Amino acid sequence: MFERFTNEARAAVVRAQEEARRLHHQVIGTEHLLLAILETGEGAGAQALRARGVDAADLRRRIVGIVDPPGDDLDSAALATLGIDLEEVRRVTEASFGPGALDARGRKPTRPGHIPFSKRAKKVLELSLREAVRLGHNHIGTGHVLLGLIREGEGLAPLVLTDAGVDLATLREDVTRLLSSEAA
Template sequence: MFERFTDDARQVVKLAQEEARRLRHPWIGTEHLLLGILDEGHGPAAQALIGHGLTLTDLHGWITRITTPADDALDPDALAVIGIDLDQVRQATEASFGPGALDPKARRVMPKGHIPFTKRAKKTLELSLRESLALGHKYIGSGHLLLGLLRGGDGLAVRALVEAGVDLAALRADVTRRIPPKAA
């Protein structure tokens, strides 16, 4: 399937992997693909998303909030009630074990090399091929990737779009209109 990918679609997948690494996620999910589409910036999918009011900064912030676990175990106010100063504990811990030693995100071990796609992200790639074929295209571009995300209908990417107030049907029509009939 990847041999059908245009340069912009390949760039989206590369950027999705970079987003996963930056967020310290050991997977590439639909949310990373959506970030990759926006980060790519000039393809039909990015232009449709921008046209619907989405920005990479806003989307990145939303996904970070959703995918970063709350640090409920280290409540400074609760610890202060029993006489523990969290700042002092943090300073002592970092002095012994290094910066971010109490940060669960910093402790997450990232895989070297390839980061696997989630089942939902794999399904999105499969659906992008189906979208391409349904439009009579012999290639898969970033627009087809966005159509695959929308057709999947669930996952963090679609949830982010809905919560951002995007009309999914209008977005689908917009990106479909922007996809060129032949690979550029």
């Protein structure tokens, strides 16, 4: 389904996986797509978000605050906010002391390598195609993916954007305007 994606939009999809991994999340959700759009290149998506004052660090904090309520176990998401990669700490301690060396009790299985997209994130990617078709564009850029996020409307992405004080209807107009001027 990525044939019509621009290089930038492809890079954003890859980046979404990196964002999920960095936060030690098990699936790629709309929130990771949103971060990726903001952090990838100078496409309509990133431009529109920046123009509304959206900040990646602020978004990450909001996401971690919602997704990862602190528990009793080692808090990989909180450690990640300090730049500490818990999986790496685990790896080096297990290399010296054997499997489970760092565990107090049971340990959550972590998923190495490939992280799957959530159903909603997949839906967003489909909707980005529909948005491109609707606007008469034959390519899908980060702006179309952002429109897809807004259209889907139910994921964590629109929630954190709204929390951050962004009006989605206005953002939608901004992106559409940028895309039209790009296409002209």
